Amino acid sequence: MAQRSAAEFLDLLEPIRDSVYRYAARMAWGDSQAGDIVQEAVMTAWREFDRYEANTNFKAWMFRILINSIYRLNKRVARHAGPQLDDVHQDLHVTMEREEAWSALLDGPEQLREMLDDRLVAALDRLGDDERQCLLLRLLEGFSYKEISAMLGMPMGTAMSHVHRARLKLREELASLAIEHGLLRESA
Amino acid sequence: MDCQTARKWMSPYLDSELETAKTFEISEHLRACECCRHRFDAERRVDEMVGARLKREAMPPEVWSTLRREVNRSHLLHRLRVPSVVAAAACLALFAMVYFKSGGSSPSRREAFQGEWALYVNEAPKAEEYISTDEIEAALKKEYGLSFSTSRKDTHGHPIEVIGARHVLFGSQPALELRLKCCGKVAVITAVHQADADKLPEDLRELTKSAAGRSVSENGVNVRVDSIGATEYFIASEHYLDGLVGVMKDGRA
Numbered sequence: 001m002a003q004r005s006a007a008e009f010l011d012l013l014e015p016i017r018d019s020v021y022r023y024a025a026r027m028a029w030g031d032s033q034a035g036d037i038v039q040e041a042v043m044t045a046w047r048e049f050d051r052y053e054a055n056t057n058f059k060a061w062m063f064r065i066l067i068n069s070i071y072r073l074n075k076r077v078a079r080h081a082g083p084q085l086d087d088v089h090q091d092l093h094v095t096m097e098r099e100e101a102w103s104a105l106l107d108g109p110e111q112l113r114e115m116l117d118d119r120l121v122a123a124l125d126r127l128g129d130d131e132r133q134c135l136l137l138r139l140l141e142g143f144s145y146k147e148i149s150a151m152l153g154m155p156m157g158t159a160m161s162h163v164h165r166a167r168l169k170l171r172e173e174l175a176s177l178a179i180e181h182g183l184l185r186e187s188a
Numbered sequence: 189m190d191c192q193t194a195r196k197w198m199s200p201y202l203d204s205e206l207e208t209a210k211t212f213e214i215s216e217h218l219r220a221c222e223c224c225r226h227r228f229d230a231e232r233r234v235d236e237m238v239g240a241r242l243k244r245e246a247m248p249p250e251v252w253s254t255l256r257r258e259v260n261r262s263h264l265l266h267r268l269r270v271p272s273v274v275a276a277a278a279c280l281a282l283f284a285m286v287y288f289k290s291g292g293s294s295p296s297r298r299e300a301f302q303g304e305w306a307l308y309v310n311e312a313p314k315a316e317e318y319i320s321t322d323e324i325e326a327a328l329k330k331e332y333g334l335s336f337s338t339s340r341k342d343t344h345g346h347p348i349e350v351i352g353a354r355h356v357l358f359g360s361q362p363a364l365e366l367r368l369k370c371c372g373k374v375a376v377i378t379a380v381h382q383a384d385a386d387k388l389p390e391d392l393r394e395l396t397k398s399a400a401g402r403s404v405s406e407n408g409v410n411v412r413v414d415s416i417g418a419t420e421y422f423i424a425s426e427h428y429l430d431g432l433v434g435v436m437k438d439g440r441a
Contacts (some may be wrong), residue, residue, distance in 0.1 A: 006259050006260050009259060010256055010259060010260075013255075017247045017252055017255075018243075018246045018247050019243070019250065021245070021246065021247035021248075022242055022243075022245040022246070022247075025245060025361060026242070034249050035248075038247070038251060038255070039251075039254070039255065039258070042255050042258075042259070043258060043259070046259050094258060120237060120241050121241065121242075124238070124242075135238075136240070136242070138203060138242070139235055139238055139239055140238070140239060140242050144205065145200070145203070158200070160200055160205070162202070163199055163200075163203070164198075164199035166232050167199050167202075167234070167235075168240070170234060171230065171231060171234055174234060
């Protein structure tokens with residue numbers, strides 16, 4: 001049990017509470033588990049708070065605990081995710097016209113972005129766990145590859161590959177959706 | 189650099205994780221290759237969309253409020269192992285028992301209550317149990333949404349003196365106890381979150397109903413329970429409570 005003050009702990013936690021919650025929400029296997037995961041992670045962090053070295057990166061420290069809680073709690077529930085996104089090979093087959101159209105499309109009207117936006121979360125959820133967590137930690141939480149590799153206990157190159165593959169898969173999924181809605185032509 | 193190599197490194201390039209020489213090579217390639225430039229722009233926009241979409245997900249206020257409470261509660265449970273800190277609840281529980289005559293309140297029970305009350309009001313909490321005067325207002329406001337006033341116009345002219353305030357366990361629930369003197373008699377105001385008050389032992393829960401907004405008396409001790417926002421507070425004293433009712437204020441504004 002931490003001897004340090006609860007106020008000090010809560011003051012450090014408050015600015016990152018949304019990050020903690022949304023990461024748990026995206027990584028939880030069950031429907032309503034995010035709250036349970038966050039509670040377990042926060043109470044574990046609070047019990048271990050004496051081990052946190054003041055003025056070091058609290059967010060990285062908290063996320064290491066959060067990731068462990070996610071592993072532990074996810075094991076208790078049956079996964080009911082749909083099929084994962086297929087691997088994308090280095091796709092030089094995509095023509096320049098499509099690249100240009102795709103790029104322009106993302107610059108396009110608000111309703112288009114909204115349409116993609118709605119499907120974005122579903123596409124993210126269909127990434128593999130490693131890809132999703134590496135992408136979220138990098139893109140959303142701003143951790144470096146080095147920090148991610150330390151948090152997840154994987155080599156830095158592997159973390160980098162997961163981020164890269166996640167980006168490719170997301171991009172292809174969103175492009176497919178745009179083609180489905182007639183917003184983009186399939187390349188020859 | 190060819191397109192295949194440039195695309196292989198595009199992701200760490202976007203993340204600014206490449207060494208300077210490689211970053212320069214890719215920048216040069218993007219300047220020269222329109223197709224890869226479009227690809228790079230599209231990837232950057234997908235990143236922005238993912239970021240913008242997911243950053244809209246926030247921790248629900250009730251989850252944050254539960255976390256705060258659980259951390260504070262666990263802190264208190266750990267810190268408060270001094271038997272005296274349960275005195276407020278024990279004393280008021282005895283008061284309720286005598287008042288409601290639960291279990292056939294006998295004279296010995298009444299004596300026990302008087303003894304408990306005397307011990308309680310005469311108890312001198314250790315100095316380190318009290319929070320500093322500066323912290324009293326902050327703790328009341330931040331944790332319970334209350335403020336307090338000892339101004340004569342709020343106390344019907346009764347002189348009120350603050351002895352101190354401390355975090356206590358009240359029927360195993362975390363609470364803040366404000367110890368005062370009203371016309372020289374000790375008065376104790378114990379603030380507890382509504383949600384925690386609902387978990388108090390049955391006699392104390394009964395007392396919160398019977399003494400809600402009115403003073404009830406037993407063996408010369410007066411007790412009254414008021415609430416402001418989501419906080420309930422018990423006022424107990426041998427002094428009439430009319431001067432003490434105006435002490436607690438809504439501190440949420």
